[in-house]
Amino acid sequence: MAFPQQKSTLPFWRTQLDPLDTHRSTEKLPSEADIVIIGAGYSGASIVHHLLEKSKASGMSLSIAILEAREACSGATGRNGGHLKPDPYMRAAGALQKYGKEAAEEVASFEARQVKEIKDLVEKENIDCDFVVTRASDVCLYEDANQELKRGLDQLTKAGISTADGVFYSDSRTAEGVSGVKGAKGCFSYPAGHVWPYKLVLHLLSKAVSAGVNLQTNTPVTSVTPVGNGKWNVNTDRGSIKASTVIYASNAYTSSLLPEFKKAIVPVRGICSRIMTPKVDAPFLSNSYILRIAPGEYDYLIPRTDGSIVVGGARRDFFDKLDQWYNVTDDSQLIAPAANYFDNYMQRHFKGWEDSNAYTDKVWTGIMGYSSDGFPHIGEVPGKSGQLICAGFSGHGMPQIYLSAKAIADMVVEGKGVEQVDLPRVYRTSRERLESEGNVTLEGWAKVTRKAVPKL
Numbered sequence: 001m002a003f004p005q006q007k008s009t010l011p012f013w014r015t016q017l018d019p020l021d022t023h024r025s026t027e028k029l030p031s032e033a034d035i036v037i038i039g040a041g042y043s044g045a046s047i048v049h050h051l052l053e054k055s056k057a058s059g060m061s062l063s064i065a066i067l068e069a070r071e072a073c074s075g076a077t078g079r080n081g082g083h084l085k086p087d088p089y090m091r092a093a094g095a096l097q098k099y100g101k102e103a104a105e106e107v108a109s110f111e112a113r114q115v116k117e118i119k120d121l122v123e124k125e126n127i128d129c130d131f132v133v134t135r136a137s138d139v140c141l142y143e144d145a146n147q148e149l150k151r152g153l154d155q156l157t158k159a160g161i162s163t164a165d166g167v168f169y170s171d172s173r174t175a176e177g178v179s180g181v182k183g184a185k186g187c188f189s190y191p192a193g194h195v196w197p198y199k200l201v202l203h204l205l206s207k208a209v210s211a212g213v214n215l216q217t218n219t220p221v222t223s224v225t226p227v228g229n230g231k232w233n234v235n236t237d238r239g240s241i242k243a244s245t246v247i248y249a250s251n252a253y254t255s256s257l258l259p260e261f262k263k264a265i266v267p268v269r270g271i272c273s274r275i276m277t278p279k280v281d282a283p284f285l286s287n288s289y290i291l292r293i294a295p296g297e298y299d300y301l302i303p304r305t306d307g308s309i310v311v312g313g314a315r316r317d318f319f320d321k322l323d324q325w326y327n328v329t330d331d332s333q334l335i336a337p338a339a340n341y342f343d344n345y346m347q348r349h350f351k352g353w354e355d356s357n358a359y360t361d362k363v364w365t366g367i368m369g370y371s372s373d374g375f376p377h378i379g380e381v382p383g384k385s386g387q388l389i390c391a392g393f394s395g396h397g398m399p400q401i402y403l404s405a406k407a408i409a410d411m412v413v414e415g416k417g418v419e420q421v422d423l424p425r426v427y428r429t430s431r432e433r434l435e436s437e438g439n440v441t442l443e444g445w446a447k448v449t450r451k452a453v454p455k456l
């Protein structure tokens with residue numbers, strides 16, 4: 001079963017803990033609530049934020065409880081790269097081919113809008129979370145990736161997909177000079193942001209707790225069972241809460257409570273690091289980065305305002321070893337073959353960093369929820385009236401979650417159907433998606449490693 005494990009590696013983001021980290025609003029669980037949210041990561045915190053905003057606007061008073069298995073924001077959100085990087089072409093190009101132009105536009109613009117949404121939120125609420133608006137440089141170090149991205153971008157431009165317009169392409173003649181990355185064959189840049197995710201989430205949770213939301217950390221939900229009259233019991237070892245609405249913001253761990261999602265959302269372990277340099281005159285990096293190094297191998301990188309650099313990925317050292325990362329829920333261990341991957345990373349890849357003495361300060365792991373078709377599952381759990389899901393962000397939640405959570409709040413507070421809310425159609429959860437046999441992660445792995453798609 002894929003429940004969160006109690007022990008975990010220490011990410012840089014969780015080195016300055018908020019007083020709410022192990023908060024319990026009441027000694028005992030409330031016996032009833034209108035809404036129970038399972039999970040206190042970016043999804044759970046965004047959902048409660050939008051529920052409170054919407055219920056306040058419509059004069060409703062809702063009792064809400066959040067149950068979190070470990071500490072607040074200790075899942076993927078507390079251990080990610082902090083990269084709020086809307087994808088303007090890859091996912092949209094896939095959607096264009098498979099689902100057509102309208103679906104592609106929805107996917108691309110939904111992600112793109114989230115940078116502005118978070119900028120507005122951070123400014124309005126004066127949130128101390130190191131938020132920066134920048135451009136992401138997507139740098140291809142091998143020709144096939146360069147051509148594939150360019151082909152996708154050209155198709156989107158031709159189809160009139162709005163995000164294609166904001167991409168600036170540098171070919172092999174200028175890519176190295178534009179990006180500062182050694183051996184760059186092509187570079188695509190576009191608007192993006194980065195953030196201290198824990199601080200953003202803890203701000204939203206603090207506001208919710210101040211508004212009367214009952215937050216219970218270190219309280220794993222063990223099951224959700226029907227009690228009649230359309231209500232559900234949310235069960236834990238500390239007791240049960242009866243609720244008419246249950247929202248799963250449990251991402252990678254969803255199938256432990258909803259076994260029907262076993263194939264649809266699979267836990268995948270990722271690894272990330274923080275790199276420091278003692279040199280104050282190390283070359284300045286203003287953009288954030290993706291480095292596409294070889295088939296199946298890519299890293300992401302955000303230069304922070306404190307001079308440190310957060311780098312994740314490291315697939316070179318473990319991608320072929322499925323048992324190290326696929327269907328793995330243990331974030332108490334590093335991915336062993338990649339433990340030293342980040343040493344000399346800046347020296348290896350960035351011009352002018354050779355003598356920087358940059359060194360690895362921290363390495364940690366986290367568990368993502370990869371969906372079998374690459375898109376998250378948002379909406380009512382098929383066949384379970386009153387239960388909703390917001391999960392399965394496939395290692396790319398930062399530019400998808402905030403507005404997905406808003407869609408969930410619209411469904412709950414305004415009683416709208418999933419077709420009526422602002423949400424890409426391919427995000428809607430459905431029985432058909434749950435039963436689909438495809439798996440883009442394993443198919444991609446088989447293509448790169450030239451092995452058969454495994455039956456797991």
Ligand SMILES: Cc1cc2nc3c(=O)[nH]c(=O)nc-3n(C[C@H](O)[C@H](O)[C@H](O)COP(=O)(O)OP(=O)(O)OC[C@H]3O[C@@H](n4cnc5c(N)ncnc54)[C@H](O)[C@@H]3O)c2cc1C
Nearest residue numbers: 039041042043069075076077080081083221251366397398
């Ligand atoms: C190493 C790494 C790097 C990443 N880098 C990036 C990046 O740079 N940009 C990006 O966009 N995305 C990145 N991601 C992915 C991103 O972090 C996720 O998509 C996003 O944080 C998901 O948020 P969430 O709230 O849905 O899930 P989580 O943050 O995982 O929150 C789910 C919560 O639910 C709780 N929970 C689960 N089951 C139960 C239960 N039974 N009872 C109670 N609580 C439960 C968990 O303990 C957890 O706290 C990265 C992920 C990892 C691991």
